[in-house]
Amino acid sequence: MSPSATISEATFTITPMKKSSNDKHDYGAIVSDIDLNNINDIDVRHLADAIWTHKVIVVKGQKGLAPIKQWDLEDCFLNIAKHEVVGIPGAENVRLIGKGFQGEDHYGIKNKNITKPLSHDWHEKELPQDEFEKGNTRFQRWHMDAPLYGRDPAWFTTLRCIKRPTEPQVNIRWDDGSGLSMKVEPGLTAFISNVQMYEMMTEDEKKMADHSWVEYAPHPYMWIGDCKGNSNGLGLVSQGKEKELENLGDFDPKDIKTYPMVWVNPVTGEKAFQVHGICARRLFIRSSPTEEPRIVEDLVEIRKLLKIIQERVLKPEYILIPSLEEGDIVMWANYQMFHTAIDYPDWFGPRTMHQANIASSAGPVGPVPIPV
Ligand SMILES: [Fe+2]
Numbered sequence: 390m391s392p393s394a395t396i397s398e399a400t401f402t403i404t405p406m407k408k409s410s411n412d413k414h415d416y417g418a419i420v421s422d423i424d425l426n427n428i429n430d431i432d433v434r435h436l437a438d439a440i441w442t443h444k445v446i447v448v449k450g451q452k453g454l455a456p457i458k459q460w461d462l463e464d465c466f467l468n469i470a471k472h473e474v475v476g477i478p479g480a481e482n483v484r485l486i487g488k489g490f491q492g493e494d495h496y497g498i499k500n501k502n503i504t505k506p507l508s509h510d511w512h513e514k515e516l517p518q519d520e521f522e523k524g525n526t527r528f529q530r531w532h533m534d535a536p537l538y539g540r541d542p543a544w545f546t547t548l549r550c551i552k553r554p555t556e557p558q559v560n561i562r563w564d565d566g567s568g569l570s571m572k573v574e575p576g577l578t579a580f581i582s583n584v585q586m587y588e589m590m591t592e593d594e595k596k597m598a599d600h601s602w603v604e605y606a607p608h609p610y611m612w613i614g615d616c617k618g619n620s621n622g623l624g625l626v627s628q629g630k631e632k633e634l635e636n637l638g639d640f641d642p643k644d645i646k647t648y649p650m651v652w653v654n655p656v657t658g659e660k661a662f663q664v665h666g667i668c669a670r671r672l673f674i675r676s677s678p679t680e681e682p683r684i685v686e687d688l689v690e691i692r693k694l695l696k697i698i699q700e701r702v703l704k705p706e707y708i709l710i711p712s713l714e715e716g717d718i719v720m721w722a723n724y725q726m727f728h729t730a731i732d733y734p735d736w737f738g739p740r741t742m743h744q745a746n747i748a749s750s751a752g753p754v755g756p757v758p759i760p761v
Contacts, residue, residue, distance in 0.1 A: 531729045565619060
């Protein structure tokens with residue numbers, strides 16, 4: 390993908406997201422004056438460039454968008470391999486996400502009531518239900534949308550807000566001893582930038598990250614199926630509950646994913662420290678192209694190493710939680726960011742979102758080649 394400078398101007402408007410004086414995040418933009426039902430090829434290119442450049446964009450006013458168009462748009466972005474998800478009738482690659490009653494007829498889905506367990510059952514130290522009911526919540530699980538086995542991760546994820554409660558605010562607690570918390574409207578998605586994370590690293594850490602790589606477990610989510618996460622949503626608690634590889638069923642060693650620690654943004658050239666720690670099984674650490682890598686297989690050591698780097702950016706001032714009105718679509722660069730859901734009590738009201746991931750035509754590329 391080449392930068393947009395080589396093609397004619399976009400017809401839509403891009404405005405950086407408003408920041409408060411405390412905010413230190415350096416990404417996020419609002420896209421307006423665009424109708425995704427009728428978008429031309431040039432604007433699709435500009436939109437893709439805008440996602441890579443601004444990392445998280447909110448496309449305003451797409452209330453009339455047909456679900457199939459959310460998918461078609463992604464079809465436009467790239468010539469992609471379609472993958473299976475349970476979805477909206479007629480647009481099966483668009484997934485319905487939400488909670489509560491979805492209406493008598495939601496694009497052909499009749500009288501659906503989405504009930505699910507408290508999302509915080511993922512945390513090793515669970516948030517007590519009575520505190521949750523009062524509006525206290527947590528970041529569920531920081532992640533990128535990535536199978537990390539077989540297929541490469543999607544470049545972008547798009548999430549259209551159909552309906553959500555806007556009040557009262559929830560109080561997000563870290564519950565990790567830091568005492569940190571932040572208040573926000575319910576039903577939104579939080580982001581941290583792994584580019585900012587990279588920029589916060591020391592020169593020695595950057596040199597190490599630039600030359601190192603990560604091997605993910607086969608069927609990684611099955612591998613961690615019995616594991617629990619930290620209260621701040623970042624990383625796993627090490628309890629030795631990872632499944633033995635022989636208990637993961639059949640897997641093809643060719644499908645095991647090995648990626649550079651650092652992923653380079655194809656449009657801006659920025660580097661992101663993009664390590665999905667919860668699925669990492671082995672690290673190969675070196676600080677130059679010629680050094681013999683040190684192989685780290687001890688999960689406690691892997692997680693300690695990652696936590697030191699990744700938690701630096703897990704502060705309210707670096708977290709962006711863009712507000713969404715009904716009809717807005719948030720789109721983000723999955724190769725640059727981590728995101729997480731933030732649950733809220735059922736009594737706040739139902740939530741309906743349509744999510745679609747855009748498969749990639751090219752996997753992540755590191756700053757230097759890795760010998761795998
Ligand atoms: Fe996700």
